[in-house]
Amino acid sequence: MAKELKDLTKRSDNYSQWYNELVVKADLAEQSAVRGCMVIKPYGYAIWEKMQRQLDDMFKATGHQNAYFPLLIPKSFLSREAEHVKGFAKECAVVTHYRLKTDKDGSVIVDPAAKLEEELIIRPTSETIIWNTYKNWIHSYRDLPILINQWANVFRWEMRTRLFLRTAEFLWQEGHTAHATSKEAEEEATRMLNIYAEFAEKYMAMPVVKGVKSPTERFAGALNTYTIEAMMQDGKALQSGTSHFLGQNFAKAFDVQFVNKENKMEYVWATSWGVSTRLIGALIMAHSDDNGLVLPPRLAPIQVVIVPIYKNEEQLKLIDEKVSGIVEKLKVLGISVKYDNSDNRRPGFKFADYELRGVPIRLVMGARDLTNNTMEVMRRDTLEKENVSCDNIEIYVQKLLDDIQNNIYQKALKFRDAHMIPVDTYDEFKSKINDGGFFLAHWDGTAETEAKIKEETKATIRCIPFDGDKTPGKDMITGKPSKQRVIIARSY
Amino acid sequence: MAKELKDLTKRSDNYSQWYNELVVKADLAEQSAVRGCMVIKPYGYAIWEKMQRQLDDMFKATGHQNAYFPLLIPKSFLSREAEHVKGFAKECAVVTHYRLKTDKDGSVIVDPAAKLEEELIIRPTSETIIWNTYKNWIHSYRDLPILINQWANVFRWEMRTRLFLRTAEFLWQEGHTAHATSKEAEEEATRMLNIYAEFAEKYMAMPVVKGVKSPTERFAGALNTYTIEAMMQDGKALQSGTSHFLGQNFAKAFDVQFVNKENKMEYVWATSWGVSTRLIGALIMAHSDDNGLVLPPRLAPIQVVIVPIYKNEEQLKLIDEKVSGIVEKLKVLGISVKYDNSDNRRPGFKFADYELRGVPIRLVMGARDLTNNTMEVMRRDTLEKENVSCDNIEIYVQKLLDDIQNNIYQKALKFRDAHMIPVDTYDEFKSKINDGGFFLAHWDGTAETEAKIKEETKATIRCIPFDGDKTPGKDMITGKPSKQRVIIARSY
Numbered sequence: 001m002a003k004e005l006k007d008l009t010k011r012s013d014n015y016s017q018w019y020n021e022l023v024v025k026a027d028l029a030e031q032s033a034v035r036g037c038m039v040i041k042p043y044g045y046a047i048w049e050k051m052q053r054q055l056d057d058m059f060k061a062t063g064h065q066n067a068y069f070p071l072l073i074p075k076s077f078l079s080r081e082a083e084h085v086k087g088f089a090k091e092c093a094v095v096t097h098y099r100l101k102t103d104k105d106g107s108v109i110v111d112p113a114a115k116l117e118e119e120l121i122i123r124p125t126s127e128t129i130i131w132n133t134y135k136n137w138i139h140s141y142r143d144l145p146i147l148i149n150q151w152a153n154v155f156r157w158e159m160r161t162r163l164f165l166r167t168a169e170f171l172w173q174e175g176h177t178a179h180a181t182s183k184e185a186e187e188e189a190t191r192m193l194n195i196y197a198e199f200a201e202k203y204m205a206m207p208v209v210k211g212v213k214s215p216t217e218r219f220a221g222a223l224n225t226y227t228i229e230a231m232m233q234d235g236k237a238l239q240s241g242t243s244h245f246l247g248q249n250f251a252k253a254f255d256v257q258f259v260n261k262e263n264k265m266e267y268v269w270a271t272s273w274g275v276s277t278r279l280i281g282a283l284i285m286a287h288s289d290d291n292g293l294v295l296p297p298r299l300a301p302i303q304v305v306i307v308p309i310y311k312n313e314e315q316l317k318l319i320d321e322k323v324s325g326i327v328e329k330l331k332v333l334g335i336s337v338k339y340d341n342s343d344n345r346r347p348g349f350k351f352a353d354y355e356l357r358g359v360p361i362r363l364v365m366g367a368r369d370l371t372n373n374t375m376e377v378m379r380r381d382t383l384e385k386e387n388v389s390c391d392n393i394e395i396y397v398q399k400l401l402d403d404i405q406n407n408i409y410q411k412a413l414k415f416r417d418a419h420m421i422p423v424d425t426y427d428e429f430k431s432k433i434n435d436g437g438f439f440l441a442h443w444d445g446t447a448e449t450e451a452k453i454k455e456e457t458k459a460t461i462r463c464i465p466f467d468g469d470k471t472p473g474k475d476m477i478t479g480k481p482s483k484q485r486v487i488i489a490r491s492y
Numbered sequence: 493m494a495k496e497l498k499d500l501t502k503r504s505d506n507y508s509q510w511y512n513e514l515v516v517k518a519d520l521a522e523q524s525a526v527r528g529c530m531v532i533k534p535y536g537y538a539i540w541e542k543m544q545r546q547l548d549d550m551f552k553a554t555g556h557q558n559a560y561f562p563l564l565i566p567k568s569f570l571s572r573e574a575e576h577v578k579g580f581a582k583e584c585a586v587v588t589h590y591r592l593k594t595d596k597d598g599s600v601i602v603d604p605a606a607k608l609e610e611e612l613i614i615r616p617t618s619e620t621i622i623w624n625t626y627k628n629w630i631h632s633y634r635d636l637p638i639l640i641n642q643w644a645n646v647f648r649w650e651m652r653t654r655l656f657l658r659t660a661e662f663l664w665q666e667g668h669t670a671h672a673t674s675k676e677a678e679e680e681a682t683r684m685l686n687i688y689a690e691f692a693e694k695y696m697a698m699p700v701v702k703g704v705k706s707p708t709e710r711f712a713g714a715l716n717t718y719t720i721e722a723m724m725q726d727g728k729a730l731q732s733g734t735s736h737f738l739g740q741n742f743a744k745a746f747d748v749q750f751v752n753k754e755n756k757m758e759y760v761w762a763t764s765w766g767v768s769t770r771l772i773g774a775l776i777m778a779h780s781d782d783n784g785l786v787l788p789p790r791l792a793p794i795q796v797v798i799v800p801i802y803k804n805e806e807q808l809k810l811i812d813e814k815v816s817g818i819v820e821k822l823k824v825l826g827i828s829v830k831y832d833n834s835d836n837r838r839p840g841f842k843f844a845d846y847e848l849r850g851v852p853i854r855l856v857m858g859a860r861d862l863t864n865n866t867m868e869v870m871r872r873d874t875l876e877k878e879n880v881s882c883d884n885i886e887i888y889v890q891k892l893l894d895d896i897q898n899n900i901y902q903k904a905l906k907f908r909d910a911h912m913i914p915v916d917t918y919d920e921f922k923s924k925i926n927d928g929g930f931f932l933a934h935w936d937g938t939a940e941t942e943a944k945i946k947e948e949t950k951a952t953i954r955c956i957p958f959d960g961d962k963t964p965g966k967d968m969i970t971g972k973p974s975k976q977r978v979i980i981a982r983s984y
Contacts, residue, residue: 032625033569034562034612039625042557042640049558065534066541070526071614071645071661072585075592077525079600089592093564094602095614096588098649100567100581108571110586110611119602120526122563122587122614133524133531142836148534153563153645157590169563344634 008356010290015234019285023163026293026357028280036161036168040277043357044164046301047280048171052151054203054298055173055275058195064147064175069129071153072120077128081253084127087220091156093122093168122155127221127246127272130176131254138178138268140259145188146178154276164281165238165492172276178268180260182247185269189245192273193226196241204279205296205409206230206286207416208240209438209487211463216447219272223247229462229487231416232285235436237462237489240282243273281492287381287408293358294381296408297401304330304337304397305359306375307350309366316341319365322390326363326375329394335401355380360404361397381407422485426477429488433457438489440468442482444475452477453488462487500848502782507726511777515655518785518849520772528653528660532769535849536656538793539772540663544643546695546790547665547767550687556639556667561621563645564612569620573745576619579712583648585614585660614647619713619738619764622668623746630670630760632751637680638670646768656773657730657984664768670760672752674739677761681737684765685718688733696771697788697901698722698778699908700732701930701979703955708939711764715739721954721979723908724777727928729954729983732774735765773984779873779900785850786873788900789893796822796829796889797851798867799842801858808833811857814882818855818867821886827893847872852896853889873900914977918969921980925949930981932960934974936967944969945980954979 008025009018023029028044040048056066072095079085099114123129130148137143151173161167175192179185193210200208208228218225222244229237248267251257257265287294297303306323310316323339330337338359340350347364354362364376375393378385381404388396419437423429429439443449443461454460463486470484500517501510515521520536532540548558564587571577591606615621622640629635643665653659667684671677685702692700700720710717714736721729740759743749752758779786789795798815802808815831822829830851832842839856846854856868867885870877873896880888911929915921921931935941935953946952955978962976 030625030628032562032621034564034566034621037562037564039562040560042559045559046557048560065538067534067537068532068540068663070524070529070531071647072526072529074526075600075602078592085592085600089594089600092590092592093587093612094589094592095585096602097586097611098584100570100577100584100586100613102581108567108577108581110567110588120585121592129524129526133522136522155563171560 008290008292011233018290019281020163022284022288022292028284029163031163034168036158038163038167038169040171043301044280047283047295047299048277050299050301051203051279052173055195055199056151058199059149059173059175062147062191062195064149064177066151067148068150068152069126069133071123073123073126073129075119075121077132078121080128081221081249083249084221084253088124088156091124091158093155093157095120095122123152124154124156125272125274126150126152126154126174127176127250128254131250131256131270134178134268135254135256138256138258141180141261144178144180144258144268145184147175147188148177149173149175162281164277164284167277170276170278172274175271175273177271178251178256179271180258180266180269182269185247185271186245189224189226189243189271189273192271193228193241193243196243196273196275197228199275200228200230200240201409203296203298204283204286205298205405205412206240206282207409207413209463209465210467211465211487213242213463214447214450214461214486216450217461219244221246221249223249227463229438229489230282230286231412231419231438231489232282232492233415234285235419235438235489237438237487237491238278238282238285239462239491240279241273241275244271246270246272285492286412288358291383292356294408295358295360297360297405300358300360301336302338302354302357302359303335303401304361304363305354306337306339306363306365307347307354308341309347309364311367315367315370318370322370323365326390326393330397333394333398335394335397361400363393363397379404381411424476429476430457433459433490436490438462438487440485441476441488442473442484443486443488444478444480444482446478446480449475449477457490459488459490462489462491500782500784503725510782511773512655514776514780514784520776521655523655526660528650530655530659530661532663535793536772539775539787539791540769542791542793543691543695543771544665547687547691548643550691551641551665551667554639554683554687556641558643559640560642560644561618561625563615565615565618565621567611567613569624570613572620573713573741575741576713576745580616580648583616583650585647585649587612587614615644616646616648617764617766618642618644618646618666619668619742620746623742623748623762626670626760627746627748630748630750633672633753636670636672636750636760637676639667639680640669641665641667654773656769656776659769662768662770664766667763667765669763670743670748671763672750672758672761674761677739677763678737681716681718681735681763681765684763685720685733685735688735688765688767689720691767692720692722692732693901695788695790696775696778697790697897697904698732698774699901699905701955701957702959703957703979705734705955706939706942706953706978708942709953711736713738713741715741719955721930721981722774722778723904723911723930723981724774724984725907726777727911727930727981729930729979729981730770730774730777731954731983732771733765733767736763738762738764777984778904780850783875784848786900787850787852789852789897792850792852793828794830794846794849794851795827795893796853796855797846798829798831798855798857799839799846800833801839801856803859807859807862810862814862815857818882818885822889825886825890827886827889853892855885855889871896873903916968921968922949925951925982928982930954930979932977933968933980934965934976935978935980936970936972936974938970938972941967941969949982951980951982954981954983
């Protein structure tokens with residue numbers, strides 16, 4: 001067994017360490033020399049590219065266009081919306097100078113003469129710079145809606161960082177839309193949450209709970225924040241995407257008014273929505289196992305790897321020939337396939353390596369397979385092996401990729417559903433929270449109760465779910481009336 | 493005629509103003525509230541996406557992978573390579589603090605307690621942070637080559653900015669490769685320059701001259717800089733892409749050594765190469781005319797627009813039906829088509845607008861066309877119109893797109909070749925430089941002569957071209973020996 005694999009901590013021993021090791025060993029990302037910033041390595045970035053391509057298609061299919069706004073935001077812009085600046089002030093990277101110079105002793109220093117009149121903030125999010133721009137674009141209801149998305153890097157100075165899950169710089173997309181009515185904006189915010197949920201379930205094979213955040217957990221400056229919450233294998237929640245109904249807050253802060261159909265001036269209604277490289281962390285934690293990554297075929301950079309087993313060059317040549325035809329047939333079906341006939345690693349090492357990297361299907365051809373016109377097929381999700389005829393094997397593989405995609409989803413769904421735990425008393429909740437899971441509990445809707453839960457159990461209200469039981473009840477702590485059960489969990 | 497179009501300055505009146513107006517009127521980009529930073533609007537960004545997709549495919553086809561490195565670079569890293577920091581020090585945006593706070597009077601200020609120990613620079617380019625990372629990735633010749641590209645934003649504090657051509661923040665790709673031998677690195681630098689040239693000519697329809705930069709014009713830290721230089725319609729040069737052979741400079745600065753095949757320690761050889769959103773400026777200036785943009789079909793966000801002309805709803809309905817079948821057929825061929833049957837603008841306004849936006853082909857269907865089973869086809873490059881049968885019109889359109897692509901290229905090539913001007917005396921050069929063009933002159937290879945030309949004529953040595961006449965001669969100013977003619981021009 002390959003060294004990398006042997007060394008991987010087991011999930012049951014230390015889930016957190018297993019994750020940290022896996023990200024590095026599977027060559028997805030590593031810490032950089034800049035505090036809190038990661039290097040996304042080619043294999044990790046290839047997953048992000050697959051995510052981007054799919055999400056981008058979904059955004060465009062719903063009428064959105066991409067654009068690009070400045071990286072830097074004047075401090076005064078960020079300060080314009082009171083809640084917004086309160087939410088981000090503590091995490092701002094501030095640009096104060098625009099030049100370096102060589103000091104008398106030859107060292108390179110910041111030129112004190114090149115101080116900016118107004119400091120600039122590296123965008124933690126772009127509502128302010130974008131709404132300042134929209135002001136010039138929107139005059140009449142005819143200019144609406146504006147449906148724009150941006151793929152960008154953002155920066156939030158986090159103190160405790162973890163690769164993909166929480167980094168100072170991360171990559172994301174941020175949608176920023178402008179609408180003539182509150183209703184349209186609400187519909188847009190819901191539409192985009194549904195797109196995120198569809199992406200999570202169909203492509204990431206990761207079931208999610210859709211719901212609304214409590215006022216405490218809202219995006220700074222929003223009237224409502226909608227979220228998709230996924231359950232990781234340790235029972236913790238991972239907020240995987242959010243969509244915000246911003247009301248008229250940013251329009252008011254930047255004085256963006258339009259002439260409506262009734263010929264009256266009105267402030268514009270807004271939404272914003274985003275997902276980030278955090279999704280890669282979610283993907284890893286949702287499916288992977290003690291052998292390494294388990295990637296859903298739809299997001300796997302390599303869907304099929306083919307490894308030859310041979311005793312001599314002559315055998316290899318025959319296998320190469322046979323495999324090249326199969327590779328072509330797989331490619332025609334749009335399947336991304338890698339034939340690894342490199343001679344610098346033994347087959348056993350290759351097997352362990354591709355398992356670690358989560359390649360969904362491994363095909364092996366040895367001398368006997370060549371004679372029998374067969375290949376050994378291994379599926380990464382279950383590690384099951386089977387011998388399959390080479391005739392029409394591309395059809396077999398195509399179907400198997402669908403099966404794996406579906407199986408990974410069903411497995412995650414089953415796990416999630418098995419860990420949705422209704423609790424009726426605070427004692428019961430406290431006795432079970434350490435084991436993880438999504439707890440369905442009644443909450444009186446107050447920030448005080450919410451704060452108490454967080455302080456005493458480190459769990460938070462993840463969302464008030466849209467679907468499911470809406471039966472009223474009594475808060476598990478205060479006994480006050482509750483409209484419906486909410487989801488409480490520890491989270492990443 | 494639409495107002496936007498009427499207002500567009502003519503190229504012959506003021507080429508520079510024509511460009512500035514066109515970028516804004518065609519909705520490509522605009523100045524932002526942050527000095528020197530632009531907002532790339534959806535139509536401009538759509539061109540960038542087309543460029544990105546094509547270049548990315550070409551990079552991947554030559555074995556490159558994408559990755560992502562941090563936005564911020566420690567000041568000490570930037571200072572490690574002496575020439576490099578000298579080249580970029582004056583343009584550095586410097587992050588000095590990591591937090592804002594609310595002052596006693598309620599205003600938001602930079603928290604003086606949150607000063608960074610070491611300042612961070614927003615990347616003007618990423619050689620330093622990347623080579624610091626490569627240090628951990630490279631141990632043996634088996635780890636080489638590393639062929640990585642990054643799509644990213646970079647920041648250079650420019651004093652005089654122009655949309656796309658020179659902005660403080662711009663989007664680009666930067667390739668950073670590591671090799672075991674000097675020869676391999678040189679080959680890589682040449683390979684990527686050739687890819688840039690192929691992209692410029694085949695996709696942007698823009699002929700380029702490939703060559704090497706004079707030592708003065710080299711990238712800060714490179715041993716050689718290769719360039720593609722394109723001629724704009726005013727006869728000025730626009731450096732459109734560069735590829736650098738970095739030798740072992742960055743490997744030495746970051747102590748990146750490897751065990752070579754002879755089992756000896758050696759410094760790694762490097763290249764870097766990049767193109768940016770500047771290419772959009774080149775694209776505009778190379779082809780567009782007094783009616784607006786002229787886009788080569790391969791990079792046009794909308795390749796075909798269809799406009800109906802109708803007297804009443806009944807007619808429109810019939811045209812809608814007829815056109816929908818044509819739209820489908822065009823889409824099947826991979827042609828991006830827009831059917832604009834919106835009723836908020838008259839046909840004449842639409843015509844002018846799509847001309848301004850450079851849509852390569854316009855199809856019009858009126859009541860008579862409906863009867864005759866025809867459409868009026870207008871090609872944007874020549875503004876010629878023709879009536880064409882609707883039967884197999886998709887094939888006609890597909891061929892016409894190829895014709896337009898080719899015609900735009902040939903036109904630019906003819907213009908360029910007509911303005912390649914051999915000059916033998918400095919007086920002749922000075923008398924002609926105001927009219928623009930690429931001047932082929934003998935140069936003695938000294939920085940002194942180069943500086944004199946720049947100072948006295950504002951023209952610079954664009955490159956020592958790879959192809960063409962290599963006959964030796966005498967420097968047009970000093971009379972000293974010259975190995976071959978170089979290209980001298982004013983430039984953007």
